[in-house]
Amino acid sequence: MLAIKATHLTKTYAGEGAPVTVFRDLSFELEEGVFAAIMGPSGVGKSTLLHLLGGVDLPDTGRVEILGRDLEEMPARERARVRNGHIGFVFQFHHLLPEFTAEENVAMPHRIAGMPAREARQRARELLARVGLPDRGNHLSRALSGGEQQRVAIARALARGPSLLLADEPTGNLDAESAHRVFDLIEVLHHERRMTTVLVTHNPDLANRCDKIFAMSREGISPAIRLPV
Amino acid sequence: MSFESFVALRYLAASRRRAHVALISTISILGLAVGVAALVISLSLLSGFQDRIRAQMADRSPHLLISPERGDRLADADAVARDLQSLKDVVSIDPVIDGRAWLSDLNGRGTTPVRYRTLPRDFAAPGADDPRAVPARISFNAAGRTGSTVGSLLRVLSSHTRLSPIGPIPIETVVRVAEIRRASALERAADLEVPESAARLLSGLAEGARAYEARLNNPAAAETIAREVARLLGPAYRVQTWQDLNRPLSFALRLEKTVMFATVALVIVVAALNIVSTLALLVVEKKRDLGVLTAMGTGPSSLVRIYLILGSAIGALGTSAGILLGVVASFLMDRFHLVPLPADVYLMAHVPFAVHAREVLLVALFAFATAFAAAVLPARAAARIAPAEAVRLSR
Numbered sequence: 160m161l162a163i164k165a166t167h168l169t170k171t172y173a174g175e176g177a178p179v180t181v182f183r184d185l186s187f188e189l190e191e192g193v194f195a196a197i198m199g200p201s202g203v204g205k206s207t208l209l210h211l212l213g214g215v216d217l218p219d220t221g222r223v224e225i226l227g228r229d230l231e232e233m234p235a236r237e238r239a240r241v242r243n244g245h246i247g248f249v250f251q252f253h254h255l256l257p258e259f260t261a262e263e264n265v266a267m268p269h270r271i272a273g274m275p276a277r278e279a280r281q282r283a284r285e286l287l288a289r290v291g292l293p294d295r296g297n298h299l300s301r302a303l304s305g306g307e308q309q310r311v312a313i314a315r316a317l318a319r320g321p322s323l324l325l326a327d328e329p330t331g332n333l334d335a336e337s338a339h340r341v342f343d344l345i346e347v348l349h350h351e352r353r354m355t356t357v358l359v360t361h362n363p364d365l366a367n368r369c370d371k372i373f374a375m376s377r378e379g380i381s382p383a384i385r386l387p388v
Numbered sequence: 389m390s391f392e393s394f395v396a397l398r399y400l401a402a403s404r405r406r407a408h409v410a411l412i413s414t415i416s417i418l419g420l421a422v423g424v425a426a427l428v429i430s431l432s433l434l435s436g437f438q439d440r441i442r443a444q445m446a447d448r449s450p451h452l453l454i455s456p457e458r459g460d461r462l463a464d465a466d467a468v469a470r471d472l473q474s475l476k477d478v479v480s481i482d483p484v485i486d487g488r489a490w491l492s493d494l495n496g497r498g499t500t501p502v503r504y505r506t507l508p509r510d511f512a513a514p515g516a517d518d519p520r521a522v523p524a525r526i527s528f529n530a531a532g533r534t535g536s537t538v539g540s541l542l543r544v545l546s547s548h549t550r551l552s553p554i555g556p557i558p559i560e561t562v563v564r565v566a567e568i569r570r571a572s573a574l575e576r577a578a579d580l581e582v583p584e585s586a587a588r589l590l591s592g593l594a595e596g597a598r599a600y601e602a603r604l605n606n607p608a609a610a611e612t613i614a615r616e617v618a619r620l621l622g623p624a625y626r627v628q629t630w631q632d633l634n635r636p637l638s639f640a641l642r643l644e645k646t647v648m649f650a651t652v653a654l655v656i657v658v659a660a661l662n663i664v665s666t667l668a669l670l671v672v673e674k675k676r677d678l679g680v681l682t683a684m685g686t687g688p689s690s691l692v693r694i695y696l697i698l699g700s701a702i703g704a705l706g707t708s709a710g711i712l713l714g715v716v717a718s719f720l721m722d723r724f725h726l727v728p729l730p731a732d733v734y735l736m737a738h739v740p741f742a743v744h745a746r747e748v749l750l751v752a753l754f755a756f757a758t759a760f761a762a763a764v765l766p767a768r769a770a771a772r773i774a775p776a777e778a779v780r781l782s783r
Contacts, residue, residue, distance in 0.1 A: 206780060207776070207780075210775075210776040210779075210780075213683065215679075215682065215683050215775045215776045215779070216774070216775070216776035235687060235688055236687045236688075236689070239682070239685050239686060239687035239688075240685065240687075241685075242682075242683060242684065242685040243684060243685020243686075244685070248683045248684070250680075250779060254676065254677075254680045254779065256677050256680065256681075257402075257677075258398050258399060258402035259398065267391075267681075267684060268684045268685060270391040270394060271391050271681070271684055271685050271686050271690070272685070273391070276389065276394070315684070319685075
């Protein structure tokens with residue numbers, strides 16, 4: 160079964176000057192359980208594609224189906240529920256909420272879903288332990304290193320047990336060693352949780368470890384070429 | 389605690405740590421507190437004065453006035469008196485016998501028109517057994533016009549006449565000034581008050597009365613008792629309370645308070661505009677976080693609720709502080725007479741303050757509702773943020 164089916168997507172942003180069309184008539188499919196990397200130069204719309212796949216934004220034309228459900232046809236509240244329950248986001252700059260501790264950040268998706276605070280924090284503690292940060296729960300994000308912040312962000316993305324993980328250059332802001340450790344973690348958790356994972360990266364070494372690689376350019380997105388390291 | 393309250397209260401608490409947000413949110417809370425305190429103190433000041441005015445109204449007006457619906461005298465004054473006396477809330481009743489007359493000294497100098505009426509029953513005049521004249525209480529104005537002092541004898545020439553061998557002649561009597569009274573502006577006092585017998589003589593009303601006045605043990609219950617009296621006496625009689633008799637003044641007092649409320653409440657409205665700018669700043673500051681929360685599954689209605697709760701929290705803090713400040717300041721100013729007045733001008737030595745719970749509640753509700761309303765615009769702006777853009781632009 161297809162985890163993602165995006166067909167004929169067009170997205171244009173109204174900039175300060177003329178509108179900017181990020182991509183036109185782009186289609187993309189991915190089967191369930193696949194670990195895919197999307198590569199491509201900056202500005203071709205990789206992040207925009209992830210936002211459309213995650214229901215954070217809607218295409219101007221085209222359709223996005225996640226696990227057989229059309230995101231655009233859902234009311235905003237239902238789309239929010241799908242994002243909360245089925246999709247996990249990891250951003251390049253971790254985007255942890257600075258007023259909240261690591262544990263509260265990881266518990267946040269549960270709180271959004273209406274889970275009682277005590278239970279949400281308990282689950283967050285377990286997940287933090289799973290990503291190797293059992294003692295950092297009470298720290299604010301600014302007290303954590305870059306690698307630790309990204310691990311917390313991964314734990315937060317996985318809090319609700321999503322079937323789709325979307326990671327936008329999760330290692331792009333880290334040194335090589337931290338980048339590998341974060342990628343290792345994503346890889347392990349992908350297999351452990353049998354998710355579908357789409358990861359945007361500029362690192363061919365990391366991309367080669369994925370099941371599939373997609374190259375994205377101004378012309379569109381083309382499937383699966385194994386890149387030289 | 390709901391997710392929205394959790395986030396909103398954390399944002400409010402955390403804003404203390406960022407200097408510019410802390411400053412502007414503190415100004416919002418202080419602004420609201422000052423507005424609320426100003427309104428509480430203003431209303432307490434007005435209530436202090438108005439309570440005294442109302443107490444004087446109740447004290448110096450008859451609590452109930454029973455007069456005929458038609459005609460100039462009660463059809464059955466005895467029945468009215470009996471019915472009034474049968475009520476346990478009625479402390480005393482007095483017949484009203486009044487009319488118009490001319491007042492002058494014994495030589496006819498300083499003749500001046502006056503309205504006369506019966507003295508209260510409890511009036512104890514010194515030297516009341518003087519056989520030459522009955523004791524009377526006259527107003528300060530009448531005393532001035534007739535040039536009389538306490539003990540002076542005055543001639544009263546009634547507008548009523550009696551028949552004599554030479555035809556109708558005005559009824560006259562002589563009174564002795566037992567007291568000169570400076571009536572307050574609130575008083576419905578006659579220029580000349582004489583004993584009942586003299587009033588009956590001057591008015592030609594040998595029996596009965598033009599009306600009856602009653603005093604009650606609880607003037608505040610006058611409306612209820614008036615309804616009972618009206619039911620007892622039937623439609624031939626008009627029953628008025630002391631509030632009815634002072635209705636124009638009561639209306640003026642209410643109007644004064646309403647205008648005061650509306651004017652000082654503008655301070656709260658200005659403070660609410662501060663809240664709008666504080667929350668708008670928080671929306672801009674938190675744009676990226678709102679995008680992240682949306683990506684995690686927060687719906688637009690939850691974002692609206694977060695900012696409404698923030699506005700409510702600022703409103704609750706400002707309102708509570710303002711109420712506390714206003715109530716304590718009013719109490720202290722009243723208790724320790726902190727605002728003195730020239731007693732000979734104002735008939736009181738200090739500005740009175742009276743805190744009425746109902747008014748404080750009204751101020752609190754108004755302030756809180758205004759703060760809540762101020763949060764609506766920023767809350768809707770928060771819900772309209774495009775999450776993808778927020779996350780993309782905030783790297």
